[in-house]
Amino acid sequence: MVSGFGFQGSRPGCLEPETQNLKPAMLQTTKLQYSYNSGSALTFPDIRCETGEHWLLLGQSGCGKTTLLHLLGGLLTAKDGSVMVGDTAINTLKTSQLDKFRGKKIGIIFQTPHFVRSLRVGENLELAQRLAGLPVDKNHIEKLLKRLGIGHKINAKTDALSQGERQRAAIARALVNKPEIILADEPTSALDDKNTDEVIRLLEETASEVNATLLVVTHDGRLKERFAKKILL
Amino acid sequence: MLKLSWKNLINKPLNMALSLILFALGVGLVSLLVNLNHQVEENFDKNLAGVDLVLGAKGSPLQMILCAMYHVDNPTGNIPIEKARAFLNPKHPLIKQAVPLSLGDSYRGYRIVGTTYDILQFYNATIAEGKLWANPMEVTVGAAVADAQHLHIGDKFKSSHGLVEGIEEHEHDFTVVGILKPSGSVIDQLVLTPSESIWESHAHASDSSAVRQLAVGSQDTTTAEVHEHEHEHTKVAPTTYDSLTISQLAQQQRLELMEKTDKDITAILIRFRSRTNIQALNMARNINENTELMAASPPNEIARLQTNLGLGADTLKMLAWVIVIVSGLSIFISLFSSLRDRRYELALMRVMGGSRGTLFQLVILEGLLLAVMGYVLGIVLSHFSLGILAGFMKSTYRYSFSGWKFLPEEGWLFVGALAVGFVAALIPALQARRTDISETLAQG
Numbered sequence: 001m002v003s004g005f006g007f008q009g010s011r012p013g014c015l016e017p018e019t020q021n022l023k024p025a026m027l028q029t030t031k032l033q034y035s036y037n038s039g040s041a042l043t044f045p046d047i048r049c050e051t052g053e054h055w056l057l058l059g060q061s062g063c064g065k066t067t068l069l070h071l072l073g074g075l076l077t078a079k080d081g082s083v084m085v086g087d088t089a090i091n092t093l094k095t096s097q098l099d100k101f102r103g104k105k106i107g108i109i110f111q112t113p114h115f116v117r118s119l120r121v122g123e124n125l126e127l128a129q130r131l132a133g134l135p136v137d138k139n140h141i142e143k144l145l146k147r148l149g150i151g152h153k154i155n156a157k158t159d160a161l162s163q164g165e166r167q168r169a170a171i172a173r174a175l176v177n178k179p180e181i182i183l184a185d186e187p188t189s190a191l192d193d194k195n196t197d198e199v200i201r202l203l204e205e206t207a208s209e210v211n212a213t214l215l216v217v218t219h220d221g222r223l224k225e226r227f228a229k230k231i232l233l
Numbered sequence: 234m235l236k237l238s239w240k241n242l243i244n245k246p247l248n249m250a251l252s253l254i255l256f257a258l259g260v261g262l263v264s265l266l267v268n269l270n271h272q273v274e275e276n277f278d279k280n281l282a283g284v285d286l287v288l289g290a291k292g293s294p295l296q297m298i299l300c301a302m303y304h305v306d307n308p309t310g311n312i313p314i315e316k317a318r319a320f321l322n323p324k325h326p327l328i329k330q331a332v333p334l335s336l337g338d339s340y341r342g343y344r345i346v347g348t349t350y351d352i353l354q355f356y357n358a359t360i361a362e363g364k365l366w367a368n369p370m371e372v373t374v375g376a377a378v379a380d381a382q383h384l385h386i387g388d389k390f391k392s393s394h395g396l397v398e399g400i401e402e403h404e405h406d407f408t409v410v411g412i413l414k415p416s417g418s419v420i421d422q423l424v425l426t427p428s429e430s431i432w433e434s435h436a437h438a439s440d441s442s443a444v445r446q447l448a449v450g451s452q453d454t455t456t457a458e459v460h461e462h463e464h465e466h467t468k469v470a471p472t473t474y475d476s477l478t479i480s481q482l483a484q485q486q487r488l489e490l491m492e493k494t495d496k497d498i499t500a501i502l503i504r505f506r507s508r509t510n511i512q513a514l515n516m517a518r519n520i521n522e523n524t525e526l527m528a529a530s531p532p533n534e535i536a537r538l539q540t541n542l543g544l545g546a547d548t549l550k551m552l553a554w555v556i557v558i559v560s561g562l563s564i565f566i567s568l569f570s571s572l573r574d575r576r577y578e579l580a581l582m583r584v585m586g587g588s589r590g591t592l593f594q595l596v597i598l599e600g601l602l603l604a605v606m607g608y609v610l611g612i613v614l615s616h617f618s619l620g621i622l623a624g625f626m627k628s629t630y631r632y633s634f635s636g637w638k639f640l641p642e643e644g645w646l647f648v649g650a651l652a653v654g655f656v657a658a659l660i661p662a663l664q665a666r667r668t669d670i671s672e673t674l675a676q677g
Binding site for chain 2: 075
């Protein structure tokens, strides 16, 4: 291990000894480096998350949390190092392969939930299935929205949803293809305490239901106590 | 995908409507002009009927041709048969066939033409019911006239002077003796009668009492002789309509007409025996230089007319294309500005598994969809107005226009419309394809 990744020691749960590494982890990064157009470079600590684990990635604003999440989700290309999802090194995939892979295997939730505005809530989820190359399953969509408590909003315009409802709909979209990994970027920053509790609870529950690895990136102190496994950035 | 494109479009109904209306207007105009031009030319060409030369009184050659062949203008004047009889002679070395025309009257806007059976052969007309005109005041009407005026065999009507209905009705009654089959040419719009009918209704206009007595077959001794004279000349319409019989009868009629040297006719339509004969080619110039008659070649005059009309049509067509291009620009602008609003959506689609190609496709589809809808709307618009125009043209110029004829040019117009839609969408689509997802999403 290079000394540059100075946090390893304080996070034993994240980095396990190589000898225990019998099968590849669900999400694993090695020597991940990213350099901005401005020239400044970031080096990220190695991450290793097993199937079904829930992790919190804590860090102050501007320390590269979103960049890391985009690297993990294949939205950005790393300068160096690798990102393994299952046994796929996603930084070696071609752009279109990566798009398909991401659509099927990775669900991403963003700080501010956005939707395709011309489509209704249910249709947005259908689009997610279609774009991932999966068959449209209206039954599943209905159940999922009901599970998240917004079943009655299936035919609503996305603009007509409240903040809490929008974030739930975003979770539904991230989950609709039963991804193996769910990445959430500051999912609670725009929500009040009550909605934050609710959204995080739903996020954890639904992630567990599909046995997905959940990684929440945040600077929101409210979430600290809720996750046992933490990475500090 | 198509559905998403469609939803994206109707999500901004005003933008879409603007692009759509502009596009439809452009396409509609182009289509309208192409159709109009085509149908006018078609009508002109169909009614050329192989006429090589038109003879008439001196005046405007174009007016004479519009009058004698298309029946849309007034005659340039009359010509005495004495001066024109040589051209009616069946034995003329250069002339294969000639149609004498006596014009001047009409029935409810349909022209009454005093002529011989030659006209039937010029326009390939055949009888549908009843018989051909043989005696003065007998008429055989074209299919369109019979249809529009609900004329049947045995019906009687009065003519009026000129081409406009309702002016100076003549007192004489015409009797319908036959109806022609539709031929698609100008003969459908004509009322055919012997030249004598025209002379009679005009000559006796100053002496109407005599005419009335003649018409009712008065026993009055002063007109008995006239009546007798009429009677011995009563002719029988042919019962067979093969071209030999008709042309023999037509020649007979022309020979008789040649004898009426004290009468006038309006014009003569001429077909040459040979179009390559030098003498025939020089005939028009000889007539114009050496006689009181005027000769004009319909193909030449019509070609000149079409060049003039065509120039205007070409300019308009160019203008219409400019509108199409401007509408393409409007599609471009509306797609481009909507993309700016939708950058996040596009990035999101990539996150959900859509590829760069997917986004490119989406935007191109939006452009094409607009183009197709604009095209359909434009074509409907143009043919709808053509339909209205057709009714108007029929009643004014008695031309058979149709609103529902589609031309191959409109297929090309479709290709052009798609091309405009594609080009307009190309830059926005490339932009969409290049969307930097990470940056866009980070900006939130």
